Amino acid sequence: MTDLNTFGGRLRAYRKSKKLKGEDFAAVLRVKKAQVAMIEHNASRTPAEKLTALATAFPDLDLNWLLTGKGEMLLDPGQEKLRALLQSAQEELGAAKQALQAARRELQTAEQELVSVKLALQSEQGELQSAKRELRSVKQALEKEQEKLQAVRERLDGERNKSEALEELLRKNRIAVPKHRGAGPGG
Template identity: 40%
Template sequence: MLCKLKNLYMDDINTFGGRFKAFRKSRKLTGEDVGGKMRVLKTQISMIEHNKAMPPMEKMIEFAMLFPDLDLNWLLRGSGDMLVIEEQDKVDCWPLLEEEQEKLKVEKEKLEHVREKLRAEREKTEKLEELLIRHGVKTR
């Protein structure tokens, strides 16, 4: 698998930064994408990939949690394969979570729209009630 990766991405996978970059590219992610997921700047990702910096341990743990199929032994030491496959039918949950998050965002926007309509209707009702009271009509 390592030869395949080297040919596919032409990165130096003999270094931590090279393996980090090879993994990122294998997921078709940009440095900005990975930075966003790890909550660091794109420039920090670039420094890691160019072996000018190492991520702090807490960021490595975050990264491992984001990509549970990444073999950390491969990433840190270059030993073994890039990916750990425990089950043939293992599902990548991130696309599903992102899809659900998008659905929730749409529902939130719909609810906000309904809320605005209700607020406008309440204002109309209050004005109508004031008008009726001014003309001597009991409202309750």
């Protein structure tokens, strides 16, 4: 006779009601036959994932009865439908959790890419600012060189005016003007 006051005894009673051997039950639970025997003799506890495997493999088994001894061994058909709906909802929840985790990973990847783009943009802005400073510096140097060039032109114009005035004065006084080497065409 089986002791229905323990989890192991209730599990054994259910297995026998299904006319399953220990090795058949072990295959369903994906454990060794020895572990089924240990559980049925209350020498080992059943891992939670094995309870899920039991509920999936044997939808007529009332897990509340198996765990507590309260109620009946077998669920009525309405409870089986309810359990099936619950299991379906749990599967959908699991799928939704996986989709949420995938979306979180995508979001993290997008955030990392955004940070990379932001850093690259900041770097580009820094380079642009540096180029603008260099351009201003070159522009200022060019303006100084233009001012120097203008001063040289003004001095040159002044010297040319003096030279022309001197040549004019020499011509008026009829003094011969020597020709400069390399000055002007043919010289």
